[in-house]
Each structure stands twice: as structure tokens, then as C-alpha cells.
Amino acid sequence: NGITSAGFTATEPLASELNMADKEGAWQRFLARFPSVGSQFEKAEPILPLIYQPRMTYRCETLVGDRWALLPSASAFIDPLFSTGMPLALLGIERLGKIIERCGFSSTLRPALDEYAEITRVEANGAAALVAGCYSAFPHFAPFIDLSMFYFAAASYSEMARRTENRHLVRRFLALDRADFAPHLLHSIEQVLAGEKGSTAFSEEVARAISPLNIAGLADPCKRNWYGVDFEDTIANASCLESTPEAMRDLFATAPWAQIPSRVD
Numbered sequence: 543n544g545i546t547s548a549g550f551t552a553t554e555p556l557a558s559e560l561n562m563a564d565k566e567g568a569w570q571r572f573l574a575r576f577p578s579v580g581s582q583f584e585k586a587e588p589i590l591p592l593i594y595q596p597r598m599t600y601r602c603e604t605l606v607g608d609r610w611a612l613l614p615s616a617s618a619f620i621d622p623l624f625s626t627g628m629p630l631a632l633l634g635i636e637r638l639g640k641i642i643e644r645c646g647f648s649s650t651l652r653p654a655l656d657e658y659a660e661i662t663r664v665e666a667n668g669a670a671a672l673v674a675g676c677y678s679a680f681p682h683f684a685p686f687i688d689l690s691m692f693y694f695a696a697a698s699y700s701e702m703a704r705r706t707e708n709r710h711l712v713r714r715f716l717a718l719d720r721a722d723f724a725p726h727l728l729h730s731i732e733q734v735l736a737g738e739k740g741s742t743a744f745s746e747e748v749a750r751a752i753s754p755l756n757i758a759g760l761a762d763p764c765k766r767n768w769y770g771v772d773f774e775d776t777i778a779n780a781s782c783l784e785s786t787p788e789a790m791r792d793l794f795a796t797a798p799w800a801q802i803p804s805r806v807d
Contacts, residue, residue: 699757706785
């Protein structure tokens, strides 16, 4: 409809430099500082006043109670990076729906909600760790890209596991329930927080770490960080989904959701 919601987050030094409390002025200084962004807003006209939020990150201490529960996106917020709030919210809705279906308002409801709360906390911590690592990597592009591979590997794998009716393969955000994946993610984050500035050895280590879930052809230097939708990547790595290339190819030929060109660049 011609209306776009736009905004930006800033670390404390940049927020101070831009004087974020001066909302309109800060927006103009931001566009001037990043001309490639500014050019996209040359003809834009605001229809609402700008809003300034000094602190965006929060976490609630109490997530559930007597016949109520917070969705993950309401219980904690880390950062817009990777848009983690959306998959976390959807996972929360699914889990709460299954709890209501299974427990109703019986005596088993509260223990189930307590378990839901613990899972929600663990996943929020995982999202916070990833965002922290990526923020730390901002000055050095290579380790940022390497850490992002964990997110996109987990996201694409989780989505395809659902579409192929293999939900048992991964049940947690960022595949935190996968013993062959999550420890490597956390270890790589620790390395970046400790000062890893990016190296061929680190990139290769990340590529090996995501391999159990890499059904999207990620961590491929030849692609130069351009990853199109290519079912051939998933077919080639069908074993990650406990399938075969032949079965995966047959699925893509018939599934309604797979009726798109095999390559979209």
C-alpha cells in the first residue's frame, strides 16, 4: 500500500553520536551517515511521528501462572537482528496449543506450563548469545558471516524438517536440542566474543559444525554470500533429513509448496 515501517537500532556509542533522543534529527543524521540507506528514503514522507526507545532488550522473570502464559516474544526481546522474535512466537503458539489440547485445565496443566517456561528461557538465552556474538563480530565481516551460517542452517533445516514430516529431527529454536549442532554454535560464539577476527580455519570449522543441518548449501565460499533457493542443495544433502536424493526429488516434484523454479537467484 505504499507505506513501509522503518527503523534502526544502534549501539550506545553510535546512539550517543546520533543523539537518538532528538528523534527527527537523529533520523536525518543516520541517513546522512549511511548514504546507501539515505538514497532509499529520498522521496519518503513520514506519516507518523518517530518513536525513540532507549532500551529495547528485556526479559520477564515470570513467564507462566494459573491458566496463563506469555508468548516467547512477550517474555523476552533481544534485538531485531535475524528477526528471531517471529519464529520464537510461532514455536510458542504451537507448544501452548499442544499443551491445551493435551492437558485442558486438568492438574497436569501447570507442570506443562512450567516446562514450556523453561524451554522459552533456554531459547531466549540462545538467541541472546547469537546476537551478542554477531554484534561483537560487526567490526570484522568474516566472523559475522560465519556465525550467521548457524542461524540460517538451523532455520532452513527446521523448516524443511516440518515440510517433510520429520519434526522429530529438531524441536528447538536454533536446533538447541541437537547435540551434534548446538555445542558447536555456542563454542563458535565464545570464540568470536574472545576476539576471533575471522580466518580460513574458523570458516572451515563452522562449515564442519553446520554440516549435520546444512541442507541449503551454506558456508560455500564459491557462492560469495549469495544464497538462492536451490532444491538441488537439499536433494544432495537428503541424508540430513533421514531421506534419500530420490525420495527428496519425488517430493519436490509433487509437493504444492515446492512448485517454484528450481533456481531463484
